[in-house]
Amino acid sequence: MAEPVHAQGAASVPRALVDALRMYGLLVWTWVRAAAQYPVSMVLLSLATAIVTGLDAAAIALLFSRAPRIGGFDASEVLFLYGTSALSFGISDVALGTTERLGFHVREGSLDAILVRPVSPLVQLATEEFSPRRFGKLVPAVLVLAFALTRVDAPWTPGRVAMIPVMVLSGTAIFGGLWVLTAAVQFVLLEFHGAAKSLTYGGAFLSQYPMTVFGRDLVRGVTFVVPLAFVNWQPALYVLDRPDPLGLPDAARFASPLVAAVLCAAAALAWRAGLRHYRSTGS
Amino acid sequence: MGVLPWVWWYGLRRHSSYPLGSLTEAGTNTVFGFMRAYVLIALWEVRPSLGGYAVADAITFCFITQALIGPVQIFGGLDLAERIRNGDVAIDLYRPVGMQGWWLAEDLGRASASLLLRAGPPLIAGSLFFPFRWPGALNLAAFAVAVPLAVAVGFGMRYLVAMGMFWLHDDRGLNAVTLVMSLFFSGMILPLVVFPGALGTVARSLPWAAQIQVPADVFLGRHTGLGLAGALGFQAGWAAVLLGAGALATRAARRKLVVHGG
Numbered sequence: 001m002a003e004p005v006h007a008q009g010a011a012s013v014p015r016a017l018v019d020a021l022r023m024y025g026l027l028v029w030t031w032v033r034a035a036a037q038y039p040v041s042m043v044l045l046s047l048a049t050a051i052v053t054g055l056d057a058a059a060i061a062l063l064f065s066r067a068p069r070i071g072g073f074d075a076s077e078v079l080f081l082y083g084t085s086a087l088s089f090g091i092s093d094v095a096l097g098t099t100e101r102l103g104f105h106v107r108e109g110s111l112d113a114i115l116v117r118p119v120s121p122l123v124q125l126a127t128e129e130f131s132p133r134r135f136g137k138l139v140p141a142v143l144v145l146a147f148a149l150t151r152v153d154a155p156w157t158p159g160r161v162a163m164i165p166v167m168v169l170s171g172t173a174i175f176g177g178l179w180v181l182t183a184a185v186q187f188v189l190l191e192f193h194g195a196a197k198s199l200t201y202g203g204a205f206l207s208q209y210p211m212t213v214f215g216r217d218l219v220r221g222v223t224f225v226v227p228l229a230f231v232n233w234q235p236a237l238y239v240l241d242r243p244d245p246l247g248l249p250d251a252a253r254f255a256s257p258l259v260a261a262v263l264c265a266a267a268a269l270a271w272r273a274g275l276r277h278y279r280s281t282g283s
Numbered sequence: 284m285g286v287l288p289w290v291w292w293y294g295l296r297r298h299s300s301y302p303l304g305s306l307t308e309a310g311t312n313t314v315f316g317f318m319r320a321y322v323l324i325a326l327w328e329v330r331p332s333l334g335g336y337a338v339a340d341a342i343t344f345c346f347i348t349q350a351l352i353g354p355v356q357i358f359g360g361l362d363l364a365e366r367i368r369n370g371d372v373a374i375d376l377y378r379p380v381g382m383q384g385w386w387l388a389e390d391l392g393r394a395s396a397s398l399l400l401r402a403g404p405p406l407i408a409g410s411l412f413f414p415f416r417w418p419g420a421l422n423l424a425a426f427a428v429a430v431p432l433a434v435a436v437g438f439g440m441r442y443l444v445a446m447g448m449f450w451l452h453d454d455r456g457l458n459a460v461t462l463v464m465s466l467f468f469s470g471m472i473l474p475l476v477v478f479p480g481a482l483g484t485v486a487r488s489l490p491w492a493a494q495i496q497v498p499a500d501v502f503l504g505r506h507t508g509l510g511l512a513g514a515l516g517f518q519a520g521w522a523a524v525l526l527g528a529g530a531l532a533t534r535a536a537r538r539k540l541v542v543h544g545g
Contacts, residue, residue: 023328041453055463059472063322065479067329070322194307198314206318213325218317 016152023119027127035131035273042132049136053090056208057082057144071213076151077240078210082144084164084232088171089200090137096179098128100200103193105184112280122271123182123189126276146177148176160239164171166257173260178203189273203228212245218248230259286380287388295364297383305400308353313405316349318414322362326477339414340503344474346409347499353397353435354430355494357465361386367448376537383529384512387438392433394434422504425511429498432518436493440465446532449539464489469498490521 035042060082065073073081082227102125105111114121154160182196208250211233222228223246237244238253299305306317320342332384362385366372375382409415418426440461447457447515466472468491475486475496485494497514500506506514 036455041456044456045459046455048463052459052466055467055472058507062473062477062479063326065331067326069324070329073287128411134536191301191307193308194304197308198311202311202314202318205315209318209322209325214321217457218321 005249014230020120020123024123024127027119027123028130031127031130032191035133040146041091042223045131045133048277050139053086053137054140054144056086057140060208063066065097065220073210074120075214076148076153077236079144079148079242080152081210081232081236082208083141083148083205084167084171084236086141087138087145087168087202088231089175090141091168091208092175092179093137094134096126097134098130098178099125099179100181100193100196101125101128102174103190106186106190106278108275109280111278117279121275134163154240159279163235163239166230167239170235170256170260173225174256175203177260177267178226181263181270182276184267184270203231205231206230208238216245223248229261230256287384289393290385290388293393294389295396295501296392298393298396302400303352305397306404309401309404312349312401313408316346316409317412319349320345323474324413334474335505336474336476336503339416339475340505342409342413342504343416344470344499346405346413346415347502348469348471348495349405349409350402351430351433351495351498352471353401354394355433355469356394356397357437357469357471359441359443359462359465361390361438361441363442364445364448364454368446368452368454371542376540381525381533382531383442383533386442387435388525389436390441391431391434394431395444398430404484416485416503416504418502418504422501425515426498426502428515429501429518432515433494433498434523436490436518436525437465437523439522439529440490442529443525443532446529446536455544462509465494467489468492469494470499473489474499490525493521495520 033101049108057079060075063070068074070078083214087092099122102111105114105125111121116126117124132135149164182192182199185192185196203222206214207221207228211229213220223230234244234248234253236242238250244252287413316519321347323341327333327336327341331338334340363372363375366375370511372382375385378385410417444454444457448454451457455473468475468486468489470492475492478482487496497518501511501514
């Protein structure tokens, strides 16, 4: 019951996907209508969410008020990294961020209630208490990215322009995969939530800055182990026409969609394995 | 007075009952410490001795902020707010000890647990991997005074936000506003010494500075003699102002609250 998609075979996967998305939209709409019962609160909270998310951009602006270049990159280039990272992370957070509560539901026993409903548990978790305030996270990202794109000194070609939406979408998929993957780990390790934040929120913070700032081993780690470098760094090297400090082949700059697909597949497998592994406490 | 040490003790016990969870949080604090340290190193490469900090000072500062996130609860929130919303606060008001004192004792217990479980890993990891400035004996002793004062200031603000529930019936808006202020003006996001001009002066005189920036400066040995007393006095002053405001708010709330059925 929990996994209707699984039972229907490959031919009906697109159909099941459409159903899941329709259900996602329906549940989102339900939660939004609930939140809209308190309109003032809703507006204030969206505004506050936007400001909190924008603090990282303010920090970057403060840094560059004290130094013209950091890690060899100027303000507009770092704001370009911030914009692409924050937009990718923001969209993935809006869509899937609440899946991080999985461990909480396991502990509280409320996952059992989720499992008996005839809707994918992932969709239920992702839409839980969906509030329009979540869209506040996208506001600073969009504003800063738009600003950075007008300022950044890149050798614009059709390919580079086309790379912008590709990198935002790939980055979104990479973060989306990380949300689901770190949620799936909580089926096994209930206390993993605290550490998962260093991958999700930590990844969002890391990808706001050029990798030249960070230690070489850290950069290797986020390139080959947790592929955060493919959220925006590798594509940005292509857009900004910069050399790769790790000296990876040029193909790496275009690998983001592939990396995103692999990570999402791994996340889907982990999620299914986690669901099968789950045993209710039963007391 | 007799019961408050017990409230402190049960707060400590309650908040140390999931040590593994606290340790994973400490792991995340450490990861963020590393990333923020690298960013600060990049800034200090361009601007050595910015704000009077050497690069080791900036790095140490960064790991202190991560160590203090838990104890001063920089992200806000107090369980009292939920109890005001659902009416359980009537029980708190019925107790033969003052409500603010009770919750302060509980919060100091929480902070102690957090200090024990969450402060160590970021500081140790930071000192192993980066140039680090350990304090002398005097500064360490002063730091041991500064941290409880920082917790008291943080509690004072969170208590006032919770008191807002009596009038607003919803603490999320207030929480969100204070979160912005406390992240930015405490030194969490960037050390306040980096803030330029008037912004820096204002930021260093607000109560949020007493939560992170001042204890970190005490740890780094930036204050000596009278300056050290002044720094601790700054914290104690804000704690007194906030707790005084909290006491007034409690009195007003007592008159405001009408419990169902009597």
